[in-house]
Amino acid sequence: MMDQQFHLESKDINVWFGERHVLKNVSLQFPINQVTALIGPSGCGKSTFIRTLNRMHELIPSAGLAGAVLLNGEDIYGEAIDPVDVREKIGMVFQKPNPFPTMSIKENVLSGLKLSGRKIDNGAELVETSLRRASIWNEVKDRLGEPALSLSGGQQQRLCIARSLAMGPDVLLMDEPCSALDPGSTRRIEETILELKDSMTIVIVTHNMQQAQRVADQTAFFLSEDGDPGHVVEFGATNDIFHGPIDPRTNEYVNGRFG
């Protein structure tokens, strides 16, 4: 491979919790405008890995890390880098929808700007575009002032996506965003992902094989066996991983034989 610069790239990421080694030598490249799915059985470290990509990992007290994460060639773990700036550029959507309970729908969309102390020039417009991009505008446009908790779970999750989009992130990380949702909401979020990838890089952790095949351009299979640290068994185009995997363990996993 030539000295290609990827939009986001992890280099030899190793993670420890206390003395326990949980991720070993994870090097993945996330090209711009592509969706990358991280799959693997529970406890293989994929959620841990995605949290290293926007420096949420370090909030866990016993966490340790070695390696580098390059955003446009710059290490986000560099010593002059403020994690707050990193998180502004690399947005994250969590497993459980977590809108701010005290804020209205509209305030939730603008919450990121308020939290980072940015000026809001054209709030109404930004609210509308963000909610449109998260495909939830039509459902909420008449009740923007209502509390965010009045929405259903799926709507709350799309509101959380809109909230991240309002920040104008370069990368959007999604940690099992549909695991708490019904199939209808899941489908709508998948459509949203496909629309969004034209404007950003997306990394998604998922337990759902079909979902990975529907939305992802490339897929990484994580595995942790017998208490060994989690690692990437196979990484490549989604089609190859699901239809012509090289490693037998990948084959077993994607065909539902374990995990």
Added chain:
Amino acid sequence: MSITPVQRPGKAAPWLNLGPRVRISSLLASTLPALISVGVLIALQADFMAVLITFFLPLQLLAGALAGFFSYGRKGIMDGLLLVTTFFFASFVLVLLVSVIWSVVQSGFAALSPQFIFQNNRYITGKTGLEIGGVGHAILGSVSIVGLTTLVAVPLGVFTAVYLTETRDGARGLIRTLLQAMSGLPSVVAGLFIYSMLIVSGFTTRVGIAGSLALIPLMLPTIARVAEEALRLVPVELRNGALALGAPSYKAFFMVTLPAAQSGIITAVLLGVARVIGETAPLILTTLIANETNVNLFEGGMATLPTYIYNYISLGDQTSLQRAWGAALVLLLFVGVLFLLARVVAGGGVKRSRKKKEK
């Protein structure tokens, strides 16, 4: 590719590598204002508090804001201010606690001696010095009065907890509300209650038992609340297991639930005792203070540690105040031991139940 675990290297936390800019500015911000303030304090011979509030605090806030700005830009300013305010106020709490405990230990220790702990104040006059007299009778009084309260309030409180957890009676909500109301009852009102019920009516005079009764409404809510929590923590399966074996409810409770909640119940008792052992106002209203040893709850006055302290503060002369400090130290030791025991028992209980779970 080998995937054997590798030992965590010494530097596995890149986020701790803050860079010289952050490190130098936070070092300066955390030391310079204090140093300058100490300098000013010495140079001007000014009042400590005045320098602290009018000089150190603004200077430290400024330094915090500047350090935040140099490290993280504009958004760091507010963070710097927040950290300075938080640490300032939080350490103030620490200073208060240290001040209270230190003064009690320092002044109390001067009065302390074996005779101070064992003697009563029978031969005390205005002129006797510290070498005669002590808190022996007050300790005995506290133990008797609080002991009787405990004897009544513990069964009452534990069974109230049983009522709240094991029955489906309709009045539970009301009783929880009343317990909460009782826990907010001003202690002086508890004293007035017994005074109006028993003493004004002429049933009894101001004797020990009146004091014991006055402490019950203060102790009951604490015991009931902590015991209820303890009983609630016993897994339902355990209880149901016993019931499924055909055991009657009372046996299931005494043989399964109560032993499982043992440490929680003991904690409840300890916290309940700690809650009332320092109560002063209700005892002043209901029990006459005596200088002699008396453990008869039904006749004659009786001193307790808190009323002893109150009494000698009221007298106000130097020796009396020293006696008060000494008694305060003894009382504080009592409370401290109860407090420690409660923590040990509660902590041990948690550990044990965790071990059980692991098995």
Added chain:
Amino acid sequence: MSLQSPTIQRVKLRNKPSRTADKVFFGVARAAGYSSIVIVVAILFFLSIRAWPAFEQQGILDFTFGSGWDTTTTPPTLHIGAMLWGSFLIAGIGVAFAIPMAISIAYFIEFLAPKSIAKTATVIIDLLAAIPSVVIGLWGLGVFSPTGAGWAQMINQSLGFIPIFQNESGTFLRSPFIAGIVIAVMIVPIIASITREIFSQMDKEVINGAMALGGTRESILRKVILPTSAGGILGGILLALGRAMGETVAIFFVLNLSYDEVNWLNILEPQGGAIASLILSKFGEATNDEISALLAAGVVLFIFTLIINAVASYIVAKAQPWRKA
């Protein structure tokens, strides 16, 4: 075909105890539970009937809100308005001092400190809560009063142009200001432990969400943590206010009671009031009329603390519907 359902005999499962021993067991439990009702009713009943003569003699409104305590007139003038206001004033000062300290230490424990330090800080708060009020009173009299008077003098010298900091008596001891700070020491642990609990019950995912959006410590505290926990903290503050109003011996020795005149806001003057202190100070040599009046003062104090506590628990329960969801 008719869809008429067959009448089903509803058999009620007996959840009532069948055996005598169980009956006794549950009977005892029920009796213990009901004892709370008995105690509270007895408190209200006996206090009220003994206090009634005073209410009748003085008039409920005059008694509660009027001022003056004079046994030489016939009938004696026994009014507690100045004491009632003083209780509120001192509790208010105490709460004002306690809030920043309590919230700071709660925030420090839950969001800043590493685990071991947080644990120590929690023990410190519990320890502070366990110190008996008479010991705090002794500390207030012997250690804090001179210092506090010095602070009061400094405030008076630098800010004396503001009416509430004026002082005409020239002495700064035994003022509502000093009593308020002593009370603050007593209630810091109450507010701090409630606030800490509310912080710890916050959905950590919501805070993670705020961090992932690029929130800073300060903006997350101001925009997410405080709004979400405001109701609970307010409830805790009210609870502490109720406790402060009922506090007796801690302030008895550091407060000068002025019965005849309400000291509205001159917090540095050595004139104050507190119902609980009034009861303690007049109880020793009270006439029969005064005894009744002191019991009536207890009733007023009890009613006010009940109201404050009720409002507090209502706020804690209702202010945060999302916490239950």
